[in-house]
Each structure stands twice: as C-alpha cells, then as structure tokens.
Amino acid sequence: MITGIDHIVIAAHSLGRAIETYRGLGFTVTEGGRHPYGSYNALIGFVDGSYIELLGFYEEATEHPWWDLLQERGGGLVDFCMATDDIRADQQALLDAGVASGDLYEGGRARPDGYEVRWINNKVAGEFQGRIPFIIEDITPREERLPAEREHANRVTGIDCLTVAGTDLRPVPIMAALMGGIAGQYVRRKKLRASGTRLSVGGHALEYLLPDKKGGALAEHLASNAPAPFAVRFKTTGVKKTFAPEQTEGVRMTLVR
DSSP: OEEEEEEEEEEOSOHHHHHHHHHHTTOOOEEEEEOTTSEEEEEEEOTTSOEEEEEEESSOOTTSTTHHHHHHHOSEEEEEEEEESOHHHHHHHHHHTTOOBOOOEEEEEEOTTSOEEEEEEOOBOGGGBTTBOEEEEESSOHHHHSOSOOOOTTOEEEEEEEEEEOSSOTHHHHHHHHTTSOOOEEEEEGGGTEEEEEEEETTEEEEEEEEOTTOOHHHHHHHHSOSEEEEEEEEESSOOEEEOGGGTTSOEEEEEO
C-alpha cells in the first residue's frame, strides 16, 4: 500500500545553479551523489520524511527516463515518487490497472562519503508518466537515503500537496486503490479555474485537477505541456510565500502554514 510522498523530482540543466537557487530560497541543500546511469543529484530533506531531489546530468543519458523530459520541458517538476510497504503488490496492481510500469530494478547512488545507497523501484512510462508516481522500497536503511540535515532557514517542514494537471481523472481510482481504497474529496481551485479530486495519505495530499472549459492558468499550461506535476505546496512555520517559476528552476511553488 502507498504510505505517502517519498520525494519529488526537479530536473535542471545545471545542477550547480539549481543548488544555488534553492539555497537562495532558504533551503538547506545536501549533495546527494552520482547514479551509475548518467545523472547526479542534490537533496533537500524535511522533518516529515519527504524530500526534494534536484537532478542533473553529468553526461548525455538518452536512455534515462528524465533526459528527454528535461530537454522537452526545460526543467522543473518532472516526476514524483511515493513510498510503499509492499512494492511487489503495488507494482502488480499498477500493471493490472493498465499502467505502463516497467520491471522492478535495483537502483543506487554513491554518496560523497563513499556509502552506497541502494533501493528497488519501477518507472512509469507512457500516458501515465508524471501523473502516477513511481514507487520505491529501500534495500539499505531509508535514513541513509535522506539527508541528515532537515532544518531550513525558510522553516519549511515538509510537503503539503502536489498538484497534478491532466485532461482526465483516470489516475484517481488507481491511486485511491493503492492508498487502501480511500475516498477522494472534490476540490475547486478558483485561481487556476480548475477542479478535481484530492487524495490524502501519510500527511501528504495529491490533487488531480482538470481545467475549466473557459480556460485559465491550468488550461494554458496544458495547451503546450503534457499532463504532469504542475505545482507543489510546502508546509512552513515561517512566512507564507508564493514563488514564480522563474525563481525556482521552473517550479510553481507555495509555502503555506
């Protein structure tokens, strides 16, 4: 069963620039390490157990699932991952629901201190990529995958809600089933001129939104972008704030209390 948001993925052409950008926004950024398939990352950990993965590429990696997304979208939110307490059962449930979920495989990265972090995950492809999360189960202790430092100058404590834009709500029943058969809640976002369904699990929420027929920010976004994660809200004990995409490497981001 899905137990909460594990992390969100923000891709950038320059990882170094992304690190400096997020440090400038008041986040504590920790160097993550190198994956053996062309990518490397930096991490922003939170006290709620979730984190941001800032991801770049140290070499061309055309087979990497996020390489083309970075080239096509220019960066920003490209994917998200959710934690599971039974990855094999959830993987089978995704396949049974018609999701193009690739085989489970072992992933990993070498931390700067030499420790090898290992895990098992899938990858979601096709029409549900970015709308249904990939799932992960740790081989090495999960605490070794997260950064030790989780306090931030902006006093962000974790992820509140991830908004996913789409032209239909087909992911909703699939995700609700993976979350133990929970009931979704209708949600209306007037500023976006959009409505949809909110699913809550593990202290986090997913909002699947459809644009109104009369247009609006979400409709404008979908006119030139494939359905995908659209925005993220973080919990803070500090100052509430909204950032424009040009301030955050292409991410629509809000800090809420």
